[in-house]
Amino acid sequence: MPHRCTECGKEYMDGDMAILQGCECGNNKFLYIPKQKGREVEEIKEQFERIESVRIIAPGMYELNIEKLLEGGEVVIALQEDGKYAVHLPSLLRKKKRS
Amino acid sequence: MNMGLITSLKARFRSIFKWFFKKDKMRIGIYGPPNAGKTTLANRILRDWTGDVIGSESEIPHETRRAKLREGVKIEVDGKTLTIDIIDTPGIATKIDFHDFLKYGMSEEEAKRRAKEATEGVIEAIKWLDDLDGILLVMDSTEDPYTQVNVTIVGNIEARGLPLLIIANKIDLPNASPARIKAAFPQHVVVPISALKGLNIDTLYRTMAEKFG
Ligand SMILES: Nc1nc2c(ncn2[C@@H]2O[C@H](COP(=O)(O)OP(=O)(O)OP(=O)(O)O)[C@@H](O)[C@H]2O)c(=O)[nH]1
Ligand SMILES: [Mg+2]
Ligand SMILES: [Zn+2]
Numbered sequence: 587m588p589h590r591c592t593e594c595g596k597e598y599m600d601g602d603m604a605i606l607q608g609c610e611c612g613n614n615k616f617l618y619i620p621k622q623k624g625r626e627v628e629e630i631k632e633q634f635e636r637i638e639s640v641r642i643i644a645p646g647m648y649e650l651n652i653e654k655l656l657e658g659g660e661v662v663i664a665l666q667e668d669g670k671y672a673v674h675l676p677s678l679l680r681k682k683k684r685s
Numbered sequence: 686m687n688m689g690l691i692t693s694l695k696a697r698f699r700s701i702f703k704w705f706f707k708k709d710k711m712r713i714g715i716y717g718p719p720n721a722g723k724t725t726l727a728n729r730i731l732r733d734w735t736g737d738v739i740g741s742e743s744e745i746p747h748e749t750r751r752a753k754l755r756e757g758v759k760i761e762v763d764g765k766t767l768t769i770d771i772i773d774t775p776g777i778a779t780k781i782d783f784h785d786f787l788k789y790g791m792s793e794e795e796a797k798r799r800a801k802e803a804t805e806g807v808i809e810a811i812k813w814l815d816d817l818d819g820i821l822l823v824m825d826s827t828e829d830p831y832t833q834v835n836v837t838i839v840g841n842i843e844a845r846g847l848p849l850l851i852i853a854n855k856i857d858l859p860n861a862s863p864a865r866i867k868a869a870f871p872q873h874v875v876v877p878i879s880a881l882k883g884l885n886i887d888t889l890y891r892t893m894a895e896k897f898g
Binding site: 603606607639645646649652653655661 | 777778779780781782783784793796797800801804805807808811814815833834837838841
């Protein structure tokens, strides 16, 4: 799944070190680009095989899968956008109703 | 595919190969969790044998964020010379959070940059493993050695068939327990030292000569 630079629009694939280091343009915020419908199944399968070796929880907060990194191969980076970056509106509304 | 099997086969071939083509120069990586005293040890070794230092030591974790190489360090033990390249590596961690740096008076921006560099440092440290002939794994004797990082690294070094010495560092501190490290990794040689005070360093050099020479 590609990550798009929010500044200049350049796209990077999962595992690209630029996601950690920042875009060529100097910006370091990226957005997931929503999947195309037809490729969905294939990409979900791919996701299962590509366990992330580094997870960006939020800017400045990282989780490292040491075992995965030690296995070698490419570094797969995941951006965790839900929860930390974006507010899930329906669940917010539900909470309000209850209280 | 069974990666474990391939890794151990590779390791076996490598050790057979080494037996026939014994190198006269070994590349030794200094590994361990942040703050264990890796750079202090690297500096101690270099100061003793070359008069130099390799990097800055700090109470702030993730002080070393790029691996540093010093080539051709000659260590003399009992009239024999061991020539090694030394690589001081960034501390390996499973979680890096900029909040942990704020208490040292860093700005948020600085702390976030440190966290990002530290993360890249872990990746770099692990990549270096492919190019090494031996490992000094440094642990802080005042802390519980049975951590995910220590256990995972030891297991991986074993699978690679790399010669390993575990360093139980900071034995100058009153609550140090090198015995706890020995109990956690009974299959390995554990050398208790104080990199800072230089305690038991001669034993380390002798053990290195035996293990890596
Ligand atoms: N008391 C005591 N302190 C030590 C010893 N060795 C290192 N330290 C202290 O521990 C702290 C961390 O030392 P470093 O050598 O920077 O540790 P490191 O493993 O290189 O850490 P990173 O580069 O952050 O991964 C410093 O404050 C050192 O002075 C020791 O033998 N005894
Ligand atoms: Mg260091
Ligand atoms: Zn950009």
